[in-house]
Amino acid sequence: MRSLIWMRLAAGASLAAGVLAAADVHKPKAPHPAIGDPEAIEAGRQLFTSGCAGCHGLTGEGGRGPKLRDSGMWHSLDDEALFKIIKFGIPNTEMPGSHQPDEKVWQTTAFVKALGSPAIEAPPPGDIRHGEEIFWGKGGCGGCHGLRGKGGKAGPDLANVGGMRSAGVIRESIVDPDADATEAWRKVSLTLHDGSVREGLLRNRNNFSVQIQDAKGEIHLALASQIKSITLAKSSPMPGDYGKRLTRKELDDLVAFLSRQSVRPAESVLASAGR
Numbered sequence: 001m002r003s004l005i006w007m008r009l010a011a012g013a014s015l016a017a018g019v020l021a022a023a024d025v026h027k028p029k030a031p032h033p034a035i036g037d038p039e040a041i042e043a044g045r046q047l048f049t050s051g052c053a054g055c056h057g058l059t060g061e062g063g064r065g066p067k068l069r070d071s072g073m074w075h076s077l078d079d080e081a082l083f084k085i086i087k088f089g090i091p092n093t094e095m096p097g098s099h100q101p102d103e104k105v106w107q108t109t110a111f112v113k114a115l116g117s118p119a120i121e122a123p124p125p126g127d128i129r130h131g132e133e134i135f136w137g138k139g140g141c142g143g144c145h146g147l148r149g150k151g152g153k154a155g156p157d158l159a160n161v162g163g164m165r166s167a168g169v170i171r172e173s174i175v176d177p178d179a180d181a182t183e184a185w186r187k188v189s190l191t192l193h194d195g196s197v198r199e200g201l202l203r204n205r206n207n208f209s210v211q212i213q214d215a216k217g218e219i220h221l222a223l224a225s226q227i228k229s230i231t232l233a234k235s236s237p238m239p240g241d242y243g244k245r246l247t248r249k250e251l252d253d254l255v256a257f258l259s260r261q262s263v264r265p266a267e268s269v270l271a272s273a274g275r
């Protein structure tokens, strides 16, 4: 743990030094070619699955080792520092390091970075067209999800899913809709004091009111004072068996398609991230 804190300080210090240096030198260092490269990320995913997932989880969700996606102190490190952690481990902790040739370690680094970046910045390989077909056809996804003006309203609009979520999280949302334990979009039934019952999808609730969405997509508000009881479904209304119903390739293609759904093009996402 001590070494972790030390590294955090070191990262902060080098950040400050970087700000000073930036006054004279405006040229940022070019990232290693593996970073953001779909093939390298895919190779890294396989290395990660065999060497790291046992502790960090298949999509970096954490376990014996810390969560690597969405959060984590490694986000404050530059690519070289992350590479070193992955290659050599963190001394005096359970983090062993991979000790593999540099090329493989860079692939793993590219994958770990992709875990914490929006999918559009590190889109996985796959047949995008085919993914789109599955989305509107075999998968029946468009029945519930909107995408650029088409599709249903029984689930979140996915027009910016690739700009907000990492490819790993998108994949997990498809094969395991209950993994993310939010209650929004769950089926809900409200019994009011006047005896009437309202059913729909839960969109929001706080101490004072509950918002539900009816089958037509319209939102209704019920005040807490009106509500006698609330019954909330325990699981997501999204089918939980896509991992079985879709082949591995269909799933890869679907994730590749969704990863490209962003309201901003990749270049501007990268530019605003300061890279």
Ligand code: HEC
Residues within 6 Å of the ligand: 001, 004, 048, 051, 052, 053, 054, 055, 056, 064, 065, 066, 067, 068, 071, 072, 073, 074, 075, 082, 085, 086, 090, 093, 094, 095, 096, 097, 098, 108, 112
């Ligand atoms: C035996 C379990 C184990 C294995 C295998 C493992 N790790 Fe770790 N990893 C850990 C633990 C525990 C930590 C936290 C160490 C500490 O206390 O700072 C960690 C920390 C990290 C960190 C820093 C995370 C942060 O934000 O603090 C990264 C990045 C990382 N591991 C990547 C990997 C990669 C990539 C692999 C595969 C090459 C891997 N790990 C293999 C257990 C493991």
Ligand code: HEC
Residues within 6 Å of the ligand: 135, 139, 140, 141, 142, 143, 144, 145, 154, 155, 156, 161, 165, 170, 173, 174, 177, 178, 180, 184, 185, 186, 236, 237, 238, 239, 242, 254, 258
């Ligand atoms: C019966 C309606 C329904 C169907 C069919 C459905 N979904 Fe969903 N989906 C939802 C709902 C509701 C949520 C939000 C709650 C949750 O995460 O479970 C959701 C969440 C998601 C998310 C996470 C969105 C986010 O903002 O993080 C993704 C990605 C997704 N679905 C993709 C798909 C894909 C791909 C298919 C087809 C293979 C599909 N869904 C089929 C209802 C559906």
